[in-house]
Amino acid sequence: MSDVASPETTVSAPAATGHTAAAHPPTTTGLTHNKLAMWLFLGSECLLFGALIATYMFAKSRLPAGELGPNDVFDIPFTSVSSFVLLMSSLTMVLALSALNRGEERNFRVWIVATALLGGTFIAGQVYEFTVFYNLGLGYTTNIFGSAFYTLTGFHGAHVTIGIVMLMSTLVSSVRGRLSPRNAETVELIGLYWHFVDIVWILIFTIIYLFPQ
């Protein structure tokens, strides 16, 4: 118990010199608050999409015979192309972050715009797809498959859209000179979100489009 009386002495001892403070944020885990929080948020999002996908599977299995179903509307080649576009946006996202880390501001902007454009193309594809389905007779209220399909893919599309808004915000920040390698972590976190949304799409594409109906 000898240390009890003066526990503060450890604090006032000369700091260990040479610890690389700049390399490690001063947090208990070593992760910054923002990054830890983003991971936690994405963990929570897994349950959101998990529940939505489960709802879709459940709804699809309950679709009465003779109703307009997945086989009647899905256009696998088209959706494969738009899925490929979305996956490529993850690559450009990585390139954007890498450019920012190296201080190449111009390249960063190019890759950010590319990422946002690829995401936008995917969204445009989704709008086109929805329009085609609607013209085939599948509305939101038509049957249980329609409700579940539009809800699930709509939630995903909303996530991509929010991602595009965040990408464009970083672009504006960069143009206005507010972005530097110092706040690369902000871009990294947007990247985490972006990759997560892409991974969710891989699941959705596989389970909803590719699994035998």
Next chain:
Amino acid sequence: MTTTSEPPLQLTAGEQLVRPSTSLGVLSRPKGEVGWKSWLFTVDHKRIGIMYGAAALLFLVVGGIEALLIRLQLAVPGGNVLSEDAYNQVFTMHGVTMVFLVIMPMAAAFANYLLPLQIGARDVAFPRLNAFSLWAFLAGGIFLNTSWFLGGAPDGGWFGYAPNSGLVFSPSHGMDFYALGLQITGIASLVSAINLITTVLNMRAPGMTLFRMPVLTWMLLVVQFLLLFAIPVITVALFLLSFDRLFGANFFNVAAGADPLLWQHLFWIFGHPEVYILILPAFGIMSEVIPVFSRKPIFGYPFMVFSGIAIGFMGWGVWAHHMFTSGIGPVSVAVFSLSTMFIAVPTGVKILNWLATMWGGRLRFTTAMLYSVGAVAMFTIGGLSGVTHAISPADTQQTDTYYIVAHFHYVIFGGSLMGMLSGLYFWWPKAFGYKLNERLGKVGFWVLLVGFNLTFGPMHILGLQGMSRRIHSYAADSGFNLWNAVATAGSFVIAVGVLLFFWNIGLSRRRARGAPPLGPDPWDARALEWMTASPVPTHNFDREITVTRQDEFWHRKWGYDENGKVVRIAPTAEVAHDGSAKGVHLPSPSYWPVVVALGLPFVAYGLIYNLWITGVGALLILGGLYAWVFEPPDDPEDQAHDDHHESDPSGDTGNGADGGGSQDHNGGSADGDGARPLAAAGAPAGPAAESSGNQP
């Protein structure tokens, strides 16, 4: 997990308290320490905690009045106090209010106030998000209750079973308010969960390893993880219900092939973890109160922690015991019966450990202790009746009867609420600088305990006699008359007990005026929050605390002589901080959390009435978020950070630990103004901090 050698926060002393005036940001940040604006725009976790608590007590009155209306209606057979329709609304809103607007925010009050203090931190990781959680919760709660004046409150039960909660069977807007209101409070809970987990994992004082954290901190951490993963599931369920009701989707449209079990599964996958979200904070509080007033360390600390974690995990595998009579099949019923029995084991471990903590202790029956012991006893009764539900044949008889009502009131009222009342009496002096009156408190406790048992004890009998839940009235020859009358009488005794509590607040507050200030440690307590002044100063601790063992504060006050007897080794005044530090950097208040939170009910009203209102809400949210992001950072020096070393008088500062490059910034999607270090106080010598890893 061990801590890294970098401390999670640095404290400094000696500078003037300077709120950085800023030239960097686009907008200004609010200033001022007093007045209503300082509360509206505060990001201080202690003020936010107090406001959570005040709101929860307010809603307790609302929910209590609803409870009394239910009991008045059922006092005599054929009651006509409420119409059938009004009765449905009242029992629905009673449940919703008590679960989402009383117990959960009260737990949030304790979490906000105590978590940072118990781990020796300056504030939570994201102070502005914390403020947002409070205002979003309040917005959701008020939104829900405005339904009373807008054509009728929700009337489908707090569980909102679809399709009963669909448009066909519930045509008023009530269930829309339910679905959207809970969505808003869910956002608040989710944000709060992310914030508090980050706080606990990332901001512990040097030496505060996970297994030195107080049990309350542990239980609150488990609760935040439950929220993190349970809230998105109810979010989906509520969205589906909203889409059905507002946009004509078919998720619960049985005519289109839908299965009502979908709602039940989604709701209870959320709903059963929710049960532990309600009870675990009270478990944590009892685990703090009982050791202090037994003058013993908590018995079996690791068992206490691991049983809490086990409850957290197993809580995900028992949801279908709410659905034994829904036809889910014998295999499912058997599996969920077993898992439900198993989850009683870690709960039993906890009860044993509380009793063993008291065993041989020097017991002081303060009001806080009485409430804790009362909560252990009442929870045990409720837990045992809960185990009877695990036996599915018995449950088939009990389900949807007053036996169930008795069970969950014993665990939620007798366990959660009594545990939280214990916490209120215990930490009241810490938050406000004066104790609540003990004599009145004890009288209040006994009144509440007697009233509680009078009300809910007879419901066991009523339930086994076959009285259904949620019935509006019963016939005089059903044989329910006596015990219903007793229960109604008991409910008014409870009301007296609650009123005594409020009276106690007023009385103690009046008497405290002019009284000498209370010391930091009125109960001779154990955890770190007692190591600073009461009420806690804005900056929490004057100096950084290096933790070397569990119950650090206690061991700084008390040691052992050569015979192994406990002796005082230092007076409290010497150990505790007096709260006089100056110049501690604190996160600045902010306008935007309240603006963003205000946008949420607009969106919700708009979805019900007119999409233009939704547009206004969306603009508020979007504008608020952008203003939030481009708000000036707390500390302009953050980026050029080396001009504050000289001002630290202790002269023991080494290199700054706040390397600007790795600091979180006010940009992007996340909240950037965590309580980040301002001054570079000395980092503890790494080896010293690490070598103390073995607990004595």
